Amino acid sequence: MPTAIDLFAGLGGWSTGARNAGIDVLWAANHWPVAVEWHGANHPDAIHICQDLHQADWSKVPAHDIMLASPCCQGHSKARGKKSGSAQHDASRSTAWAVVSAAEFHRPEVVLVENVEEFTAWALYPAWSQAMAALGYMIAPHVVDCADLGVPQHRVRLFLVCTRSKAPLNLQLHQREHVPASSFIDFDAGKWSAVEKPGRAESTLLRVKNGRERFGDRFIMPYYGSGSGLTGRSLDRPIGTITTLDRWALVRGDEMRMLSANEALAAMSFPADTKRPDNHRLTMHMAGNAVPPLAGQRVIEALLRAA
Incomplete structure (x- = not known):
């Protein structure tokens, strides 16, 4: 069974999608204790660490075939507003460098990065992509509306498929029939x-x-x-x-x-048995930051077909 680790794991959208695609998620990390707690509740077999990944000791992370990462997107999203000079803004953007650091140590065959589309407009994106290229990765950007993958939500996101290959790997993501909001309300x-x-x-x-x-x-x-x-x-x-x-x-x-927290999770395509906090606000925060599990699953399935 192919293996994966999940950086910035949050509530576990990437991990859940990977598990449903037949991937064994070995390790997951987040800097926020609440997220680590609930990711652990839903993925008890994975090793969990609560840490700023800029300070991670990658030698203690298990070897893996696929790295999954969803760096903080608030510094890139248009929804965030005009605070480009703030320390929070700079720190949230810089989380992407942890992906490079981890890839430098482990050199997995595939790195999958999810973010908002504006990530490629980041002033340091050329430097980031050059760093990945220096490690032997070809990058294939995929801009996807998750509704086209069967998620009952219009959510346009960027998936960077980084592979140690001679040419970028462009995935064949088959368009699915749109699922209406009435399916979960x-x-x-x-x-x-x-x-x-x-x-x-x-x-x-x-x-x-x-x-x-x-x-x-x-x-x-x-x-x-x-x-x-x-x-x-x-x-x-x-x-x-x-x-x-x-x-x-x-x-x-x-x-x-x-909208209720359970409805929001269903809109994100999380399974009905997903464990979550009783606190509505915490759940909404983690849901809104997550990778829709079904979108992650479809991307990984397309990757496995192309391999």
Whole structure:
């Protein structure tokens, strides 16, 4: 069985996808104790370490065939806002260098990196890719809407397929039928409140009004933001991108509620039996940062077919 390690493992989207693709995940790391705790709960057979990976001793990490990595994307994402001079911004971008450090020591056959599309616009991306090339890796960037891989969510992400080969390995990612949001939303569950209640923002009421006109009594809408926030979204489509904060609201007649943590995990394609914190905010934070397991699985399956 092929083996893998998971850097910046979070809740375990990469690890779950890898396991479902027949990969044995040997080791996983994250700097956040909560993430390590819950990754461990879902992947008890893997070795876990809670550490800043800039300080990792790679000699203590088991040899592996595939390195999975999802470096912090906040420094690259357009959703983050204009704070390019902050220390947090610089630190979040620099996590990508841990991938180079680990690859230099272990030289696995494949390194799979997931991030936002803007990662390749990072000022140091040319230097990062040159460093990987110096280690013998050819890089094939794949920009993928995870909905096209069967995830019930429109989530455009960059997958860098880095292989120790003579030419970049471009994967054949077969487009799947889109899975609608109705597949995971339970309108009979959750805590609902009246749409028309004191303190409800006028912009929210306008979104509800526009959504009703277009979709009827039941639909999804962003609670804030632009784009589809002006009219809502049909339940017959995948939901929009799940973020680390509550964003999506459900409307049922004259009532509404926010998407539940379990629904958010389902939108990310995590299995129903995924162990998670009872705390809603923690779960949403980890879900919004995760690699959708089904997307990871499809990428790895395509890699195995091409090998």
